[in-house]
């Protein structure tokens with residue numbers, strides 16, 4: 001069948017027979033990385049096809065119900081987790097990727113992280129000065145700006161005030177929103193389209209310049225002849241049931257851009273028989289997260305307002321041999337809270353009944369910087385499904401424990417009556433003397449709820465071909481016509497929320513990708 005009309009989004013419903021498409025570039029994934037590359041290449045006149053396994057959900061098209069949105073908008077229907085179930089993995093799956101459900105916090109890559117990459121991975125081109133124009137460009141497109149002080153919600157105010165009273169560094173964060181009404185539904189896909197996520201920005205730019213986006217199209221195989229990819233095979237999914245319809249899309253591009261995000265991009269390479277001497281999928285980092293709930297005398301209503309608008313990096317650098325951590329707030333929607341809070345029966349009911357007074361603060365550990373720290377590994381299960389192993393090293397447990405102590409102190413300083421950990425038997429803290437109880441708590445997989453919303457690595461960039469999955473220009477090692485442009489290329493975690501780094505890196509990499517398209 002011939003190519004179809006350009007410049008629009010097709011869903012699984014539109015694909016009523018097998019399709020064969022030709023393109024200059026096939027971009028797999030429409031999140032932070034994929035959307036920017038697609039837009040910048042389309043801008044230069046390239047014929048771009050974007051494949052997105054998730055659905056197309058325009059603002060306001062879904063009910064604002066957790067029971068509806070987690071299965072629809074998140075990987076593995078909201079059930080993704082590490083193989084030992086110790087860490088719940090929140091990751092987006094829709095047009096716009098994780099950017100369409102994220103909490104809008106926007107940080108540039110810290111200079112000390114770039115310096116580490118330059119020395120340990122030979123990424124000499126990634127200097128703050130070289131990246132500055134790319135950050136400026138994406139910040140302008142995404143309207144990144146500081147959250148006004150009077151729009152910080154009570155949940156984030158706990159972090160701000162508590163840290164201030166303790167004399168710890170804290171600051172309001174920047175957010176990528178325009179016309180935000182502070183409803184608090186960022187994680188549901190903004191009903192107003194006020195978050196300038198990939199679907200509301202660069203995907204629109206790509207479509208305006210003729211790109212075709214196929215939603216409900218899951219790339220399952222990259223076909224190659226020697227060092228060149230010749231075809232991307234995608235199965236078409238039913239937008240309602242998410243099951244394969246039996247129809248297939250075959251894209252024959254000059255160039256492939258893998259942008260399915262950390263975890264899925266390595267998995268697609270492995271499914272296609274590409275493991276680059278066992279490197280693909282390794283060094284996957286998660287910013288493993290622990291949380292502390294505080295019950296405050298006044299109403300907090302942490303389900304309303306911008307979910308994140310304050311952060312503290314006071315403990316980001318804890319010296320040699322220690323894993324640093326940073327502190328933020330998390331929204332307190334009932335389903336998320338119910339799965340996070342421990343206790344059974346009456347105890348759990350009591351915790352949930354206090355939800356309007358609950359503040360949820362999180363400590364995110366900064367993984368990937370210790371000598372010998374390898375992070376997690378993506379592999380495939382025997383049925384082809386993805387598997388993520390993430391051994392929690394003692395240094396990570398220590399950081400999570402110390403992070404929870406810091407959070408407990410912040411809650412107390414901000415006036416909390418009681419603070420709870422997320423252990424199966426919650427540790428209860430009512431004053432400074434109780435903080436030491438956290439030292440005796442079981443810091444073991446399965447005994448305390450852990451999360452990640454920041455997946456990084458698995459296809460690390462490096463100058464050293466022995467150590468690289470991609471080159472510093474993001475070209476897939478040992479292949480001529482493929483690039484990886486998403487969070488999987490990061491060689492360590494970041495110590496800040498990752499979206500802006502990935503948007504800007506994609507903006508920077510687009511020039512390299514464009515120069516690799518063969519004319520004709």
Ligand SMILES: Cc1cc2nc3c(=O)[nH]c(=O)nc-3n(C[C@H](O)[C@H](O)[C@H](O)COP(=O)(O)OP(=O)(O)OC[C@H]3O[C@@H](n4cnc5c(N)ncnc54)[C@H](O)[C@@H]3O)c2cc1C
Nearest residue numbers: 029031033053097098103104105219260261487497498499
């Ligand atoms: C709940 C939540 C809150 C977050 N909050 C923040 C925040 O406040 N600030 C911040 O900086 N970061 C935040 N993040 C993280 C941030 O959104 C991600 O790090 C970023 O979007 C990753 O970009 P990416 O391009 O690597 O992948 P994504 O943006 O996830 O895009 C990848 C896309 O590829 C698609 N895909 C995967 N495999 C295939 C395949 N085989 N075929 C076709 N399509 C495929 C996926 O469905 C997905 O849509 C949050 C994430 C979550 C889940």
